[in-house]
Amino acid sequence: MTAYAIAHLREAAPHPEIAEYIERITATFEPYGGRFLVHGAGHEVKEGGWPGHVVVIAFPEIAEARAWWDSAAYQEIAPLRSRHIEGDIILVEGVPDGYDPAVTAKAMRDALAS
DSSP, X not given: OOEEEEEEEOOOOOOHHHHHXXXXXXXXXXXXXXEEEESSOOOOOOSSOOOSEEEEEEESSHHHHHHHHHSHXXXXXXXXXXXXXXXXXXXXXXXOTTOOHHHHHXXXXXXXXX
């Protein structure tokens, strides 16, 4: 099941370390089957607030996403970003093929009825 690394990164002043991070990041996730889905694109806020930028990297499964995050290669470059950009980053599994949200709603209704 596809998994995703999703980052909500706040605005930051340009810095040479951020440029280096961007130059090097792809090489850290490609060995784990990762690929950018969203990077450097504008976004349109429809509800709430979302200052900054969004980045989405897809991986074949959650194990590969975790292995990438924990890898020596990524941990080596992570400070290049984190010293200059505040943000929130999560790893999350996608839904399986054929996912039906009605099943989730039914389980919720059943639990509420108990």
